[in-house]
Amino acid sequence: MSGNIVIVGAGHAAGQVVASLRQKNHSGKVTLLGDEAHYPYQRPPLSKKFLAGEMPAARLYFKPPEFYDHPNVTVHQNTTATRIDLNKRLVTDDSGNDYKYEKLVMATGASVRKLSIPGATLAGVHYLRKITDVEAMQAQMRAGAKLTIVGAGYIGLEVAAVAQKLGLQVTVVEMADRVMSRVVSPAVSAFYESEHRKQGVNLMLSTGIASFSGDTSVQAVELENGDSVISDMVLIGIGVIPNIALAESAGLIVDNGIQVNERCLTSDDNVYAIGDCTNHPNELLGRRLRLESVHNALEQAKTAAANICGEQLNYAQVPWFWSDQYDLKLQIAGISSGYDNAVLRGDPARRSFSCVYTKSGRIVAVDAINAPKDFMQSKSLIGRGALLDMGLLADVEIPLKELAD
Ligand SMILES: Cc1cc2nc3c(=O)[nH]c(=O)nc-3n(C[C@H](O)[C@H](O)[C@H](O)COP(=O)(O)OP(=O)(O)OC[C@H]3O[C@@H](n4cnc5c(N)ncnc54)[C@H](O)[C@@H]3O)c2cc1C
Structure with a gap:
């Protein structure tokens, strides 16, 4: 061509x-x-x-x-x-x-999806999509600064992990009752909530935001329940x-x-x-x-x-994604929505486990946390909609591929 x-x-x-x-x-x-x-x-x-x-x-x-x-x-x-x-x-x-x-x-x-509540245009209220957004945030990210993050999705939580490591005082405010609720099971959410809290993040779930207050730059996030979170800077991460x-x-x-x-x-x-x-x-x-x-x-x-270029190529891929928070690599393959069973393989306390989602016994998705083998093996199993031996699925000693039809 x-x-x-x-x-x-x-x-x-x-x-x-x-x-x-x-x-x-x-x-x-x-x-x-x-x-x-x-x-x-x-x-x-x-x-x-x-x-x-x-x-x-x-x-x-x-x-x-x-x-x-x-x-x-x-x-x-x-x-x-x-x-x-x-x-x-x-x-x-x-x-x-x-x-x-x-x-x-x-x-x-x-x-980025923008929030249109009072104070949303104050200086110090950030979004994150571009290099210029990072540069603006970095100018304010000094140890001890108070950062409030609106939204506990991937981006909010990844930024929380980085900021906590840099010595900022981090609060995450999330409207849903658990983190990453759109994509992971309650067990995986609970694991991440516990990790962030252990690292010192102040995680507020089931909490709505009413406004941002301050003269020219943000000084506090006002919550729907009437409380205030003192903030030197805010990151809004509520999707795109x-x-x-x-x-x-x-x-x-x-x-x-x-x-x-x-x-x-x-x-x-x-x-x-x-x-x-x-x-x-x-x-x-x-x-x-x-x-x-x-x-x-x-x-x-x-x-x-x-x-x-004249070839006849169809797009047919198993979706996958990753998120890095602290020393935890979360790798997600497939789409879990509509699953009827979620089985944990391994012990979250050991910080290496996976959650396998099935529908009528067929694997549809996996969340693998520091568990690259389960992630790799499930990608091809999801692609062919493999039936899994549900009785043995929780046995982490048995490789996933050996549990498939
Ligand atoms: C902070 C962050 C972290 C992420 N982390 C991960 C991750 O860990 N794993 C993962 O898989 N994905 C991640 N993603 C998502 C991933 O980066 C996107 O899926 C990917 O960038 C999509 O690529 P794209 O080319 O479709 O769009 P983009 O990368 O958004 O590029 C589109 C470009 O087009 C420009 N544009 C739009 N309209 C016009 C116009 N009219 N004229 C000219 N230019 C225009 C935009 O400004 C932009 O530069 C992350 C995204 C962000 C923002």
Whole structure:
């Protein structure tokens, strides 16, 4: 394939499209439009080693800058795509420049969900999605500072772990009655709650936020129960929303993400969409979903690149994700929602165990905590919907793969 490819968004998924197109000897021009002042970079370290100051910025980049120094590749940074004309196959940016494409790839990712309560715009109230967000937080993260985190999902808890290690006084306020409630079982939540409390985090569950108070910068988080949490800074981590406005205004079908088929093709034959911004089918799971994970961004990028180059490749992947908190590596494979049984393998007190989710005896997901073997083995078992020997499942001495039909 030799046509011009324009990619809107220059994040993880976009970087992989460029790499895959090059691998497949695509000979046409590739133009990347990104609204950040960076080449595509990895976001996971933003709430882990990079935030902790343990990783230099140069190591965040998906590929070194020289990688894009190629006669067929042009990267436009600080450039927002503002309009797409599907009939003319034209993208327009915020300076009025036009980019003609043969195939367009939407890789616009997601944006943080914002809180719109009183005081939410005070200085010292942070969100975390971009390098610039980390830089703003780091300027305030000194030992002894009081950090309040709103939301006990992955990002909130990862930041809590980093901040606690750096000597901040950390409070986490969560509306639900347990942490990471959207994705893990009550037993796994209970384990993480206990770990954070042991490390000194003040964890407040079943607690709503009413407002933030302060003159120009935040000084306290006011709770719905009338209490106040004195705070020098706040991080809000309450999820993301897919960036679909541009696609929607162009006339592409959107529904909780840009709708794509199994080849990452949108409702327009010349437009693909990949990564966090998509609502996609997964034939292994037998349903459509939207995912916020690096694995999904990379695999959809490979799928789109292959199809652009004339191959017939379908996206069919077992979703997986990880989260680092303290010395605990949580690896999740599959999607646990709808499970009818959750079995623990190993003893949480030993800080190495897994929780295997089954539906009618078939494995659908696993949460593995410092248990890489269970994670690796379950990925392929989930992919083929293996029936497990439920009577022996809790016996951690028996490898998971030996319990499958
Ligand atoms: C702090 C943090 C920690 C994470 N940790 C993990 C983890 O441990 N494991 C994991 O699997 N996943 C993790 N994720 C999620 C993972 O980073 C995302 O799933 C991944 O970045 C998605 O890649 P993407 O390319 O689809 O979107 P993004 O990386 O969001 O990139 C999209 C880019 O497009 C830009 N853009 C949007 N609209 C336009 C436009 N109109 N014009 C130009 N540019 C535009 C955006 O600004 C952005 O730069 C984490 C995310 C964050 C924020």
